[in-house]
Amino acid sequence: MTDHWHRPLRHVKGGELSGNTAQTSGMRRLEAISGRTVGSEKVWMGETHIGPATNSGDHHHGEAETAIHVKSGHPVFVFAEGDEEIRLEAGPGDYIFVPPYVPHREENPGGEDAVVIIARSSQEGIVVNLPSLWAPVDKPAD
Template sequence: MGQTHVPASTNSGNHHHGSSETAIFVLSGTPLFVFLDVEGDEPIETRVQTAPGDYIFVPPFVPHREENPDPDTEAVVVIARTTQEAIVINLDGLNWSV
């Protein structure tokens, strides 16, 4: 578990966390979380806007990225994972490839 500061106007890049589940609590700012969902035959990009007090759950292997589109204010989040190591698998795009 740890606290992360996300600078204004940044994003994490596309990635997943392998077999680790990730829970996120938004302390401040308005970060945006972008996921790749599979509905039917086509993958769909889902954007979740958050605010202080919101929770986000990222299941294992789900491609996503975190964004802070606010040009002036950093976002602060608390992250808890089900693994002791911080697994990050970077992806070329928001897709299900490894």
């Protein structure tokens, strides 16, 4: 009999990440930790690859907070502030925080792949693809 506090740890090897998760054009998400892969209840974690000279489609991650760590390359994170497009240029070792429901996109203007590690406050990879950064977002009332 196993109680709640004595469950096994789960090990997902780097070569076992799954592409069977929500996707956005211009990037490839790989899922490591999720409700589906390890039975997590409150976190999703994986990595995203953005090829050279590529932009992702505009999207948001619903109610999930997203934390991003740049593993390699020099991705640019783009979001709208009023009528202005804001660009955050990042490099290896940097971190980016994306609040819930915020439309954004990733760009990779460089000549090498950009790889980022992602953690979300949901057990599944929520992705809502949008036609633009200024598209209306369906957000539940507070």
